Amino acid sequence: MYSILLVDDEQDIRQSIVELVQWEKMGFRIVGEASNGIEALEVMEENVPDILITDIRMPIMDGIELTKRVREKNPSVKIVFLSGYDDFEYAVDGIKLNILEYLLKPISINDLEKMLNKVRGKLDLEKKEANDLARIEKDYLEKIEAIKMSFLVSLITDNYNNITETELQKMIETYQLNLSGERQVLLNVNIDSTSFKKNYHENQNLELIKFSLTNTIRQIVQKYLNGEVFSFMSNIIVILSDTKENIELYTDIVVKEISESAQKIFGFSVEIGISEEYEGMSATKRAFQSSVSALSYRLLIEKNKGIYISDLETGNQQELVFDEANEVKLASLIKIGATEELEAFIDYLFLSFGTSNEGQEHIQIFLMELYMAVLRASKSVISKYDSDMLHYIQMISDICHYQEMNIIKEWFKDYCLSVIDKIQMQRKKKTDSIAKQSYDYLYDHYDDPSISLKSVSKEMLISPSYFSSLFKKENGLSFTEALVKIRMEKAKEYLLTTDHKIFEVAMSSGYTDQHYFSYCFKKYFGESPNKIRETFKKMSY
Incomplete structure (x- = not known):
């Protein structure tokens, strides 16, 4: 059953619609009414509907402005316009509002019910297509474009330092990819395993479901921006490529609609790591790496949310080493402040390394590598290196000469915990500063x-x-x-x-x-x- 919010400034029209339509019989339920756009947005703060039916001309806030606001905050909501004849052309010529249906006034109940049947049919078909695994499997086998996929994967895994942008663009044109925009952003979509297991049996084919989700994401992207969508390992990669203005205007909307659609259509949550904006396809690998880094913060962020790397780490960061899984995990645990998991992982690292029977130089190099990994992790969040860097390096030399491995391990744990404290303090200062600055900005503007x-x-x-x-x-x-x-x-x-x-x-x-x-x-x-x-x-x- 689909939920509906009805918005019209004429109470008698709203009342007639509510009373005369057999909502439950048709597969709908009214979750709220409003007389203008402001009231509608207030209702949606508590209850987001599947469908918004709104008049165009209303006082306070009209249907066009309401639709723009809804598209920014809840882009997966389907919207139906009620409009007089004079408003119709205005509505059609509006910005990318993606209106599902139009119904001209004066409204008859017969016309309204026909429109509702049509809307329900579209929504049912959307769900059916998303979950029709037999058809999806056939499409999956028929539509694989191996060469195009290989190139897309190479963009996020290989270095293109020796190839000019002009040569890269020629390859993009050859493969007919929508990647010729002036500005790019990379989204890394990860299916939340916990919520997936709650809604799907173990014997259901994750790859087919992921393929269906990929198609859904592709449809969402195509409504707003140029770009490409493809699978990579267990995730779905989205490369948005458009004008600077469109990237800034629609990226957040695309991220929100992907999150909401995954929950509504498939019943599970996704986390989306979002890279910084970049220019030139040769920078795609670095953007992918920053999206992976963004996903490492998912324990800090609410489920089903986009995670912007620029929100959590300072800019101009050096390229992280993702080839070493242990370093990536150590860095992630440091950044999110997972102290218990961190201590257990350090125990594992030292156990894997060996005992104090190793040579002093070997132990010293091992500890130095761990120290530098932590330093790199902290540098991506704290803008300045620790002023005691040389002091710690001297301590590493001394402790490796005079202490047993267990003592060295505990010293390293204490050092990591001190770094976590500094990161959390820095992050708190940053959030406090942004909150205060933004409130002061409101007072001034x-x-x-x-x-x-x-x-x-x-x-x-x-x-x-x-x-x-x-x-x-x-x-x-x-x-x-x-x-x-x-x-x-x-x-x-x-x-x-x-x-x-x-x-x-x-x-x-x-x-x-x-x-x-x-x-x-x-x-x-x-x-x-x-x-x-x-x-x-x-x-x-």
């Missing part, structure tokens, strides 16, 4: 009508999704709640200390629409702007 979570996150140089969770965690309010609070407090101050007209107060507080301002003000304070001003004046006499 609240009167800018165009200010948004996306624009402020861009100022803070982090992704919108990470910024949103960080802002709420550190400030106790969501970005929208904080912005409304600041604007309302400033608006009240203007009302009580100046003779400005209401529309002037609205403009000074960051609102271009006086009616929308009055609506928000009354909702926040419980009284209209004029009423509060009148009450204050009476109390002053």
Whole structure:
């Protein structure tokens, strides 16, 4: 059964639709109603529907703006427009809103039910195609393009230092790949094994399910950006390649829709490691490595979320050594602060290495390699090398000469734990600083009508999704709640200390629409702007 949110400013139309349609019989249920876009977004904070049916022309926030907001936050929601004839061309010519259906007013229940049957058919087909493993297996065997796949895999595994970008682009054209954009981002999609096991039996073919997920991801990407999607080992790799503007505008939307679609269609979570933006296909291998590094943080991030490497590690990092699995694991445990797993892994490393019977030089080299691995891991998170680096190197020399292996192991554990403390302290300072800076930024720019979570996150140089969770965690309010609070407090101050007209107060507080301002003000304070001003004046006499 599919859930529906109904949005229309005419209550009698909403009421007629709700009462006259046999929702459950048709396979639907109404999870909420709203009279404008603002109310709809508030409903969706608690209950995200499968389908949003919305009028185009509404006060406060119309259907076009509502759709843009929904596409940014919940891009997997299917949207149906209710529109008058005059609005139809406007809706069709809008930006990439991916509207599922249009229904022209005046609406008859017969037309509405036909449209609902059509929508249900599309959604049923989407689920059926995603889970039709027999058909998927046939497609899998028929559509493998071995040469193209080999080239794509080589982009993330081989060095192309001796090949010019022009030569690489010729190869891309030869294989007819959508990788000719000016800017690229690489997404590394990992299926969460725990949630997968909860929903699928052991005898079900993971490869076929992954193939179906790959097709779903490819369809999502094609709606917004140019790029290529392919499997690599147990993961799915997405290389987005488009204009700088489109990459910035749609990457976060693509990441969110992949996450939501995996959960809704397949019933399991995915983690997505997201590289930094880069130019030139020869940098794809490094981007892949940074996406792997991003995935190593998945224990720190909520499930089914995108993990941007730029949110968690400083830029200009040196290429990590991924050939040595032990170093990668050691670095990952250090970065995420998994102390118990770290100590157990160090025990394993020292046990694998041998006993104190090894020569001093051999032990010293082994410990130096471990120390440098930790140093490289900390460098990717802490922007400056430890000032005591030479001191530690001298200690390594001394401890290897005079102490037994168990003592050396415990010393190394203590050193790793001290690095974890420094990383967590540095990360806390960074998040506190970003939270404070962003709140201060709102105070300084609240009167800018165009200010948004996306624009402020861009100022803070982090992704919108990470910024949103960080802002709420550190400030106790969501970005929208904080912005409304600041604007309302400033608006009240203007009302009580100046003779400005209401529309002037609205403009000074960051609102271009006086009616929308009055609506928000009354909702926040419980009284209209004029009423509060009148009450204050009476109390002053």
